[in-house]
Amino acid sequence: MSKTQSLQFARHLHPAPLPADQRAALLKNPGFGRVFTDHMVTVRYHESQGWHDAKIEPRAPIPMDPAAAVLHYAQEIFEGLKAYRTADGGATLFRPEENARRFQQSAERLAMPVLPESVFLEACDLLVSTDRAWIPDGDGSLYLRPFMFANEIFLGVKPSSDYLFLVIASSVGAYFKTSAPAVSVWVSPDYTRAAPGGTGAAKCGGNYAASLLAQAEATKHGCDQVVFLDAVERRWVEELGGMNIFFVFDDGSMVTPPLGGTILPGITRSSLLTLARDKGIAVREERYSIQQWKADAASGRLREAFACGTAAVVTPIGTVRAPDGEFTIGNGGSGARTEELKSILVGIQRGKDADPHNWIHKVF
Ligand code: PLP
Ligand code: COI
Numbered sequence: 329m330s331k332t333q334s335l336q337f338a339r340h341l342h343p344a345p346l347p348a349d350q351r352a353a354l355l356k357n358p359g360f361g362r363v364f365t366d367h368m369v370t371v372r373y374h375e376s377q378g379w380h381d382a383k384i385e386p387r388a389p390i391p392m393d394p395a396a397a398v399l400h401y402a403q404e405i406f407e408g409l410k411a412y413r414t415a416d417g418g419a420t421l422f423r424p425e426e427n428a429r430r431f432q433q434s435a436e437r438l439a440m441p442v443l444p445e446s447v448f449l450e451a452c453d454l455l456v457s458t459d460r461a462w463i464p465d466g467d468g469s470l471y472l473r474p475f476m477f478a479n480e481i482f483l484g485v486k487p488s489s490d491y492l493f494l495v496i497a498s499s500v501g502a503y504f505k506t507s508a509p510a511v512s513v514w515v516s517p518d519y520t521r522a523a524p525g526g527t528g529a530a531k532c533g534g535n536y537a538a539s540l541l542a543q544a545e546a547t548k549h550g551c552d553q554v555v556f557l558d559a560v561e562r563r564w565v566e567e568l569g570g571m572n573i574f575f576v577f578d579d580g581s582m583v584t585p586p587l588g589g590t591i592l593p594g595i596t597r598s599s600l601l602t603l604a605r606d607k608g609i610a611v612r613e614e615r616y617s618i619q620q621w622k623a624d625a626a627s628g629r630l631r632e633a634f635a636c637g638t639a640a641v642v643t644p645i646g647t648v649r650a651p652d653g654e655f656t657i658g659n660g661g662s663g664a665r666t667e668e669l670k671s672i673l674v675g676i677q678r679g680k681d682a683d684p685h686n687w688i689h690k691v692f
Contacts, residue, residue: 335371335447337454338383342366348461355464358499360639361471365459365497369451373441373491382447384454387496393481397488403478404533405434408638409595410469410500411456411691414679419456419463419470421689422677424449426595431474434530439487440476448474449689451495456691462499471500471639503639504552509661510646511635513555513568514546515618517651520559521566521590528566528590535592539569551649553635558590563617566590571637572597573645575621576665578629581610596636596673602685603672621648625655632663634670642670 345366346354354363364387372381398404407427411419428448435442452472456463463470474495478488504511519542522528527535539554546554546569555573558564566585567573572594575583582604587593604611624630625648633645644662648655675681679688 335379335382335450337369337450340383340385341458342386351461355462355468355499358464358468358501359505360500360503361498363462363499365455365462365470365499367455367458367497369455369495371443371447371451371493373443373493375441375489379441379443379447379493382451384458390492390494392479395481395483397478397480397482400483401478401485402532402534402537403438403440403488404475405431405438405440406473406475406531406533407431407434408531409452409472409474410638410677411452411463411472411497412469412678413463413465419460419691420677420679421452421456421472421691423595423599423687424452424689426598427474430531430593430595431476434532435476437527437530438532440478441491443476443493447493451493453691455495455497459497460692462497464499464501468499468501471498472496473498500639503641504643506552508646510644510657511552512550512647512649513553513635513645514542514549514551515648515650516542516545516554516556518542519545519554519556520562521556521569523559524589526559526590529587529593531592536570543569549649551647555648557618563619564615565618565621567592567594568635571635571640571643574600574634574636575616575624575630576632576634576663577624578631580665581612582665583612583614583616585615586613594637596638596641599673599687600636600642600669603669606684607672618650622655625657631658632666633657634663634666642666642673 368387369384373379409427428445432442476493479492480488480490542554553568555568556566635643644666646660676683
């Protein structure tokens, strides 16, 4: 099948979707990732049939054989993107083609079949339009989680012959629970996220499994997120457990670590690079060490730092904690540049402002 071919999706709509009053109660304060909609999309793949059996159906547990390959060798990839409610009652997605392409790249790295971009997009559109009542108002959004896993019943170590692709949706508010003006990060002294030649640039479940102990350590030290250093020299700042990072300097310039195979190529990261350059801001994709970060925070050369990603949007970083002490960035809260870039990005994402780069995909 070509990368652009589309499939016919069968529609098995929920006979008893959640009543409106119960849904409204859940949407009041959904948090992140615990409130799910009525439906899910599934598409099957078998090496002898290609992609087939595309459908939308009531969200339900998936029957799986205990020998399904993913349960043993973690051959799994996923994506994350948000649908927003617009003032005219419609719904939009932000750059979903980029998620579709990254999903293809993740699939290639994990020796999985490549899902046509059109099938990825159609699956997302179908779920958003079917479960449109679940898109929260205000600052909330509908977080889509497309994912694919190895479903062959076989304990030999090889790429599976059988896969299931699904899209589920979760009504979400802010990712971070903290009411503080900025988040704190823990510099992991013992663990790294990705090594050269590894899977750091792929969005695969295994990367997150490997980050959990470091994230738990961050929580133990009172921090919201872990920040990883490179695996070779253990000095270059790479990214957080689930988001990319930017630094803002006193001369107005910005730095973000370069993509080199060990960092997830974030779509928010790439959008912010474009938006900053649109404004004439000098942004460098350049390595930045933890020692320099500490020195620049102390001297005042570093004014702001922020995390960015679909779940986190743009979140200021106020405190950096490490085994040998901690330091504060600026006044420990948010900064003007962080707020400015966030507001430009969110204005485009939510359809409040012009979309000069054609990033908005209208679902309905
Ligand atoms: N880095 C990691 C490890 C992530 O999990 C994410 C979230 O998807 C990001 C960066 C940001 O990527 P994006 O902006 O595409 O959501
Ligand atoms: C996302 O931002 O979509 C992610 O996958 C990151 C995770 C922390 C939820």
